[in-house]
Amino acid sequence: MNAPVPAFSTDASAGTSVVRVTTAAPCARLSLRARGELGPLEAALGLDLPRRIGARAEVGETEVLCLGPDEWMLRGPEAVAPTIRAACDEVYKTHPMSLVDVSGREVTFVIEGTSAAELLTLGCPRDIDRLAVGEGRRTVFDGATVVLWRDATDRFRMDVWHSFAPHVFDLLATGCRELAAEAA
Amino acid sequence: MLLIHCPYCDETLPEAEFTYAGQAHVVRAQDPSSQDDGQWEDFLFMRENARGPHYERWRHFHGCGRFFNAVRDTVSDKFLTTYKAGDARPDLSSLLEGQE
Ligand SMILES: [Zn+2]
Numbered sequence: 215m216n217a218p219v220p221a222f223s224t225d226a227s228a229g230t231s232v233v234r235v236t237t238a239a240p241c242a243r244l245s246l247r248a249r250g251e252l253g254p255l256e257a258a259l260g261l262d263l264p265r266r267i268g269a270r271a272e273v274g275e276t277e278v279l280c281l282g283p284d285e286w287m288l289r290g291p292e293a294v295a296p297t298i299r300a301a302c303d304e305v306y307k308t309h310p311m312s313l314v315d316v317s318g319r320e321v322t323f324v325i326e327g328t329s330a331a332e333l334l335t336l337g338c339p340r341d342i343d344r345l346a347v348g349e350g351r352r353t354v355f356d357g358a359t360v361v362l363w364r365d366a367t368d369r370f371r372m373d374v375w376h377s378f379a380p381h382v383f384d385l386l387a388t389g390c391r392e393l394a395a396e397a398a
Numbered sequence: 399m400l401l402i403h404c405p406y407c408d409e410t411l412p413e414a415e416f417t418y419a420g421q422a423h424v425v426r427a428q429d430p431s432s433q434d435d436g437q438w439e440d441f442l443f444m445r446e447n448a449r450g451p452h453y454e455r456w457r458h459f460h461g462c463g464r465f466f467n468a469v470r471d472t473v474s475d476k477f478l479t480t481y482k483a484g485d486a487r488p489d490l491s492s493l494l495e496g497q498e
Contacts, residue, residue: 267407267462282462283406339399339412354415354460 224321228387230394233327235386238371242295243320244288246302248311255309258301268349270363279350279363287361287373292317321379323386326369329393334362334370336389337382356385400475402456405482406464419455421445422467423487448472451490456480469493 227236246263248255256263261273264280271278276290276298288298295315302313325333331342337356345351350363358378363371374382400413426441427433433441446452452472457465469478469488478493 282464285463339414352461352463359460 226383228383229327229390230397231327232329232393232397233325233333233390235333235383235390236324237383238322238324240292240317241322242288242290242292242298243315243317243373244295244298245314245316246286246288246311247284247313248286248309249284250309255302255305255311258305259298260301268345268351270348270350277363279361281352281361320373320375323372323374323379323383324369325372325386326366328368329397330368330370333386333389333393334372337385338362355382358382400477402468402477403480404458404461404464405466405480406462407458411458411461415458415460417457417459419457419465422453422455451478451493453487455483 223237225237227234229235248263252263261276261278262271263278263286264271267280267282269280274290276288276294279287279289281287290298295317299313299315302311305311306313327333334342334355338353338360340351340353345362345364347364347366350361352359352361354360355372355374358374358381360378360382361373363373365371372382401410402413402416403410404416424441424445427437450471450473451469453467453469455465456468457463465483466480467483467485467487468480469490470476471478476497478497479488481488
């Protein structure tokens with residue numbers, strides 16, 4: 215791409231009747247890395263950390279996605295971050311781990327509509343149909359690492375780092391138009 | 399596209415999620431200061447240039463992020479197996495038998 219990258223608006227949206235892409239409201243995102251005995255950590259957080267990569271768990275408004283053998287992404291309303299941090303600080307005294315607030319690192323695009331899964335095939339080499347509803351995965355979208363959450367057959371969330379967001383969004387917007395043209 | 403099995407995710411996934419990371423089982427000396435220049439040269443620079451099955455490292459970069467090991471045939475580009483980092487080097491003859 216030789217064109218100048220336009221300033222990225224935080225409320226960017228695009229779409230047609232078959233698929234729509236919107237930018238989600240800011241939320242708290244915490245990256246957790248921990249190994250060994252996870253029991254005390256789970257007790258402090260008040261949730262079960264899923265052990266299978268791609269599995270999710272939910273407690274109240276806090277969601278957890280297992281991204282790797284010792285890695286989880288926690289997200290929820292902005293108000294939960296201090297609570298999570300305080301809970302982990304307590305466990306940290308006896309069980310070293312890493313908890314990093316990455317709320318400001320990325321944006322989330324909500325992709326929904328009957329052609330949502332098809333739109334993702336534009337940049338994601340994975341078989342989207344094999345990503346079960348209620349699960350999530352870290353994967354790649356046109357060269358950028360993204361985290362995909364599948365909330366329903368026709369609804370996904372995609373977490374994208376800020377620096378990749380304008381490119382990923384533009385590609386999704388182009389895809390929306392292509393799919394609409396096909397449907398017409 | 400090449401499909402690669404990640405032993406951590408336990409899924410067979412497109413190559414675009416992975417990066418190659420060089421020869422596997424290159425072990426750093428337990429006592430580095432005992433090594434002479436020739437031994438350091440071997441450790442740092444000398445690599446196999448296999449024509450056929452090659453033990454190599456891969457990383458599930460756009461995924462779980464883990465490094466793991468694989469045996470790949472450099473002629474056919476077929477993966478004979480993948481296994482977790484730290485697991486014992488699988489025996490080649492049994493891998494080749496499994497292919498037939
Ligand atoms: Zn993996």
